[in-house]
Amino acid sequence: MLLTKTKLDRDQRRELILDVAQEVFLEEGFANASMSVIAAKLGGSKGTLYNYFKSKEDLFNAYVERRCLWQDEIFAAPIGTETPEETLRRIARAYLKRVLTDFNLKNFRLITAEAERRPEIGLAFYNAGPRRGAERVAELLSGMQADGHLDLDDPLDAAHQFLGLAQNRYFKARLCNAIPELSEKQIEAEAKLAAKTFLRAFGKR
Amino acid sequence: MLLTKTKLDRDQRRELILDVAQEVFLEEGFANASMSVIAAKLGGSKGTLYNYFKSKEDLFNAYVERRCLWQDEIFAAPIGTETPEETLRRIARAYLKRVLTDFNLKNFRLITAEAERRPEIGLAFYNAGPRRGAERVAELLSGMQADGHLDLDDPLDAAHQFLGLAQNRYFKARLCNAIPELSEKQIEAEAKLAAKTFLRAFGKR
């Protein structure tokens, strides 16, 4: 059958285009990214590119949409044998490891820069990313509270505060490109510090 | 005298150009800002503009330099009659009020977006801004500890954590343009929450 065959190829190629577009957008920013070089990197022609996406904005929207589907489990539930401190450290470590990545920061700069002119893009990203993340952490903290390990007023408030404790020192610095990617040791130290302070405030004594 | 007169005018005009350039850069971003519209907004000509700054990059560098000189006293020292909680709330309130401003966020997006390609810009900004701010807070916390109000391991760690507690929930959201400017009430609530948690962790009992 022709229809199904070409249909399949079309979706595959679309993904491939988005892969290349992502690369270029992250490296150059939206304004500086060029449809011509995207087509060239594809090994294809601009005609084909415009066959799949009707404009540069359209392509960028598709990129953002795909990026916002990202939702995986950095925040795994606590394991039975873990102490509360271990659980918090593990969460903070996984979170920092993800969020301070070069890739993640490039994406973040790209989105925020474009959110200036197009708030709906920033909103979609925020809801799928930071907002969802904080809610997930709140769920975990709720569980820990139910187990009698924590003494929280409001789990969501506490989740935001915990993430703030964990990331504040390095997130801005990394966003400003003022420091290179962190070592495992640095991440571990920061995660430890965040967990310690959080438990000093909210741990059941 | 001709020399001093023209010299004075030159500095004034330079500042005026930078004012206009700032406006355009913040509104359009570096890539989208146009030297022609800057000249037009000046009421002057491109020739004059290029008489003062030899290129768009040069103009942008001058803008960043001027912005990075920013250093004032959001973080005033504690007043004699204040309780520790009041001091912390006042600091957090002043900090949030400044950092969550539309203006500040536009500047932040602009700098970080450009820091991608030119790390020295991001570094200069980070050192003059977030870094310096955290150090200032650390000094204040040190003073409070000397007065017997706090029990800290490391004042700088604590300062980063305190600022993290205060800003994490709203900073990213504002950066993504996902929420509008905060009301006084919201800022007050967040400052209160941060101070409360901080004292739960580090307050002398």
Next chain:
DNA sequence: CTCTTGTCATACCGTACGGTACGGTCATAT
């Protein structure tokens, strides 16, 4: 075989930009 469909390559259009050049104007210093 022919016809269709999607792709490639390339040339092209209009536009906008950064930056330069030039001629005219106006105020001031001598």
Next chain:
DNA sequence: ATATGACCGTACCGTACGGTATGACAAGAG
């Protein structure tokens, strides 16, 4: 009065971009 120097307005250059059009080629369908 005249010369100097800064400014304005505008036209211009080269370049690069987003986007379109065209023609050729390859592969699968009838």
